[in-house]
Amino acid sequence: MSLVQALEVFKGRVMALNGDEAVAWAVKQSNVDVVAAYPITPQTIIVEKFSEFVADGEVHTEFVPVESEHSALSACVGAAAAGARVFTATASQGLALMWEILYVASGLRLPIVMAVVNRALSAPINIHCDHSDTMGARDSGWIQLYVEDSQEAYDTTIQAFKIAEHPDVLLPVMVNLDGFFLSHTLQNVNLLPDDVVKKFVGIRRPVKIYVPYLGREVPLALDGKTPITMGPLDLQDYYFEHKMHQVKAIENSRDVIMKVNEEYAELSGRSYGNGLVVPYGLDDAEVAIVVLGSAAGTVRYVIRRLRRRGVKIGMLRIRAFRPFPVNDVVKALKDVKVVCAMDRSLSFGALGGPLFNELRSAFYDEGSRPIILNYIYGLGGRDIPPSAVKVIVDELLNVAKTMEVKELVKYVGVRE
Amino acid sequence: MSFAINIKELAKKPPKLLPGHRLCAGCAAPVLVKLTLLASEGPTIVVNATGCLEVATTIFPYTSWAVPWIHNAFENAASTASGIDAAIKALRRRGAIKDERVNIIVFAGDGGTYDIGLQALSGAVERGHNFLYILYDNEAYMNTGIQRSGGTPLGAATTTSPAGKVIPGKLQQKKPIADIIVAHKAPYVATVTPAHWVDLMRKVKKALSIEGPKFIHALSPCPRGWRYDSDLSIEIAKLAVDTCYFPLWEYENGVWRLTDRSLVIARNPKLKKPITEFLKVQARFKHLLRPENAYVVKKLQDYIDAMWSDLIKRAGLK
Numbered sequence: 232m233s234l235v236q237a238l239e240v241f242k243g244r245v246m247a248l249n250g251d252e253a254v255a256w257a258v259k260q261s262n263v264d265v266v267a268a269y270p271i272t273p274q275t276i277i278v279e280k281f282s283e284f285v286a287d288g289e290v291h292t293e294f295v296p297v298e299s300e301h302s303a304l305s306a307c308v309g310a311a312a313a314g315a316r317v318f319t320a321t322a323s324q325g326l327a328l329m330w331e332i333l334y335v336a337s338g339l340r341l342p343i344v345m346a347v348v349n350r351a352l353s354a355p356i357n358i359h360c361d362h363s364d365t366m367g368a369r370d371s372g373w374i375q376l377y378v379e380d381s382q383e384a385y386d387t388t389i390q391a392f393k394i395a396e397h398p399d400v401l402l403p404v405m406v407n408l409d410g411f412f413l414s415h416t417l418q419n420v421n422l423l424p425d426d427v428v429k430k431f432v433g434i435r436r437p438v439k440i441y442v443p444y445l446g447r448e449v450p451l452a453l454d455g456k457t458p459i460t461m462g463p464l465d466l467q468d469y470y471f472e473h474k475m476h477q478v479k480a481i482e483n484s485r486d487v488i489m490k491v492n493e494e495y496a497e498l499s500g501r502s503y504g505n506g507l508v509v510p511y512g513l514d515d516a517e518v519a520i521v522v523l524g525s526a527a528g529t530v531r532y533v534i535r536r537l538r539r540r541g542v543k544i545g546m547l548r549i550r551a552f553r554p555f556p557v558n559d560v561v562k563a564l565k566d567v568k569v570v571c572a573m574d575r576s577l578s579f580g581a582l583g584g585p586l587f588n589e590l591r592s593a594f595y596d597e598g599s600r601p602i603i604l605n606y607i608y609g610l611g612g613r614d615i616p617p618s619a620v621k622v623i624v625d626e627l628l629n630v631a632k633t634m635e636v637k638e639l640v641k642y643v644g645v646r647e
Numbered sequence: 648m649s650f651a652i653n654i655k656e657l658a659k660k661p662p663k664l665l666p667g668h669r670l671c672a673g674c675a676a677p678v679l680v681k682l683t684l685l686a687s688e689g690p691t692i693v694v695n696a697t698g699c700l701e702v703a704t705t706i707f708p709y710t711s712w713a714v715p716w717i718h719n720a721f722e723n724a725a726s727t728a729s730g731i732d733a734a735i736k737a738l739r740r741r742g743a744i745k746d747e748r749v750n751i752i753v754f755a756g757d758g759g760t761y762d763i764g765l766q767a768l769s770g771a772v773e774r775g776h777n778f779l780y781i782l783y784d785n786e787a788y789m790n791t792g793i794q795r796s797g798g799t800p801l802g803a804a805t806t807t808s809p810a811g812k813v814i815p816g817k818l819q820q821k822k823p824i825a826d827i828i829v830a831h832k833a834p835y836v837a838t839v840t841p842a843h844w845v846d847l848m849r850k851v852k853k854a855l856s857i858e859g860p861k862f863i864h865a866l867s868p869c870p871r872g873w874r875y876d877s878d879l880s881i882e883i884a885k886l887a888v889d890t891c892y893f894p895l896w897e898y899e900n901g902v903w904r905l906t907d908r909s910l911v912i913a914r915n916p917k918l919k920k921p922i923t924e925f926l927k928v929q930a931r932f933k934h935l936l937r938p939e940n941a942y943v944v945k946k947l948q949d950y951i952d953a954m955w956s957d958l959i960k961r962a963g964l965k
Contacts, residue, residue: 232945262741264733264734264737264738264741265730265733265737267729267733268729291732291737291740292742293733293736293737293740295729295730295733295774296774297726297729297765297770297774298766298769298770298773299727299766299767299770300765301722301723301767302723302725302726302729302766302770302771303726305720305723305726305727305729305730306726306729306730306733307692307769308719308723308726308727308730309717309719309726309727309728309729309730309731309797310730310731310733310734310737311726311730311733311734312730312731313731313734313735313738314734314738314743315730315733315734315737316760317730317734329719332719332720332723335719335720338734368852375734375953400915434741434743443708444710453692453715453716453717453731454690454744455689455690455691455692455715455746455749455750456715457715457736458710458712458713458714458715458716459715459716460705460710460712460716460717461715461716461717461718462704462717462718462719463705463707463710463718464701464705464706464707465707466706466707469707471710473824479674511962541772639722
């Protein structure tokens with residue numbers, strides 16, 4: 232970092248914020264035109280905090296306090312289609328209610344940014360953290376970034392606008408932060424100065440596209456004058472091709488996520504691995520834990536202590552679950568003997584959780600591959616203390632020694 | 648403010664819904680859309696709920712729309728319009744939009760309005776967004792094959808309210824949707840038909856001159872679903888008004904007014920035709936004309952009479 236850049240960072244400030252407030256501050260600084268949202272625990276603080284910014288005239292944003300999450304995302308679709316930079320936030324049941332429009336948002340290639348404060352799904356009703364909500368939406372065509380702490384929630388929200396609006400991407404982005412563990416827990420968060428963020432994200436300028444029936448390039452936005460048709464009926468002869476455009480776009484997003492991570496590091500001095508995965512202690516690791524979200528902090532704490540005693544263990548945190556960083560995962564874990572995927576959600580009737588399935592699939596074509604085990608933990612907000620992680624590590628070390636797997640999928644700390 | 652219609656001037660305006668769409672012969676929806684867009688001036692964005700109009704006018708790579716147009720989903724046309732309205736306000740605030748005003752016009756069918764879209768519409772009206780919502784009401788889910796909706800009238804046979812041996816078509820009355828929007832204290836609510844086109848265009852012009860949420864309930868006769876010959880749509884729309892089944896009125900800032908033919912009928916009640924005139928030309932009602940179903944016709948006539956006399960009172964005519 233140059234001295235000038237260091238001074239820029241210094242001009243920022245440190246605030247004690249919870250994860251929700253950190254997201255609200257990021258949105259405040261990111262030149263967002265429209266926020267449409269509906270309250271749901273544990274997301275509410277984002278919307279409340281942002282409403283204060285609106286009420287105090289600190290942003291130019293139009294805030295639409297809609298009557299449901301379905302309408303929240305529907306309004307975001309309308310606003311983004313009209314050329315606005317758009318943000319919303321939800322959790323759990325709210326995300327479930329948005330489901331239909333998740334696919335519309337990605338299919339219409341609208342760069343909406345949404346914070347999802349991860350929370351278990353009903354029934355039984357539960358307001359606490361797990362990843363069932365967003366894991367269910369993993370095939371909806373959204374980019375999914377999972378953050379570890381409030382600082383990263385702030386940084387990633389800012390980055391998300393840049394990723395979503397990149398001309399090679401044009402996809403909506405979910406920034407996922409763990410309910411209560413992050414949303415309601417205070418942390419010192421380094422905020423960049425307003426002007427630095429505003430310069431980094433710029434203002435949204437809709438991409439231009441060539442429209443054959445107009446015979447010219449026009450901005451891809453409803454401007455009141457240019458007769459573009461968005462969201463037409465698309466049948467057997469074109470639908471598949473349009474889906475392939477989405478495939479290409481989310482593939483493109485890998486490079487963009489990495490590049491934005493680098494650019495942001497130059498600005499702030501903070502980066503998150505290569506943007507897709509964040510390795511820890513993997514260089515000489517014999518066993519490794521793969522994890523998403525805030526549990527990475529607990530896992531890292533346990534690893535740090537065990538490494539002092541010479542245990543060769545590492546961790547790979549998956550930051551981008553969609554697109555899934557197949558190559559990075561293989562590269563990071565190929566020399567490890569035993570890997571465990573820690574899933575904070577279920578895929579009922581499947582062989583293990585979603586992360587486990589992605590990992591196993593990523594390694595299928597590799598000549599040498601680690602034994603891959605699945606530990607499902609923390610559903611409905613159940614804590615994962617260091618002692619529970621230690622138990623997992625002991626089991627992994629035992630498998631590494633014997634090379635024998637007795638149980639492929641295990642459920643952590645569940646009463647019989 | 649004058650909202651006079653000059654037909655010579657209108658004839659010079661290019662159409663905004665172009666030929667080549669696949670709507671059925673005799674469908675009233677494109678007539679309503681063409682008249683509406685002819686009556687609108689300046690930048691306009693159309694939001695279309697899922698339905699006949701949407702699927703038949705935009706089969707990729709073709710489009711009939713010569714205005715900016717978006718389709719999001721079935722139940723969320725009003726929330727989509729909310730988002731566009733918010734975007735226009737924010738973009739204007741940051742200088743990206745210079746136009747004085749941009750019309751946002753929603754077209755949604757009865758399924759997308761009475762039923763699945765009612766919540767989104769209620770929310771958008773309550774929040775006071777600046778948009779004109781036009782319900783084109785063909786009184787059933789025509790796009791999926793004539794299933795009953797909250798807008799289907801009493802006694803009508805549809806594919807999910809068939810006239811059977813023991814049940815004579817739909818058992819419930821048509822939901823008074825426009826009254827529901829009036830109850831939201833929307834600044835402007837009106838009813839129109841494609842037959843009373845001067846009245847329609849005047850109301851659209853007036854609606855677009857008013858800031859806030861406006862609602863126009865348009866009756867949209869449907870040859871396929873109502874079971875009549877496709878050249879009769881306009882005649883049937885006239886009968887709907889002449890029988891007071893679908894009176895023409897407008898509500899503006901607390902004041903109700905009857906308009907066009909309905910005002911004439913209110914002043915000369917002899918002109919009011921019995922509902923059977925409307926029923927007998929449509930095969931969806933043909934079972935009602937059998938003697939054993941006379942009680943259904945009476946129930947429908949009583950409902951219409953009660954609504955009509957209530958409307959006359961609201962309009963201060965009695």
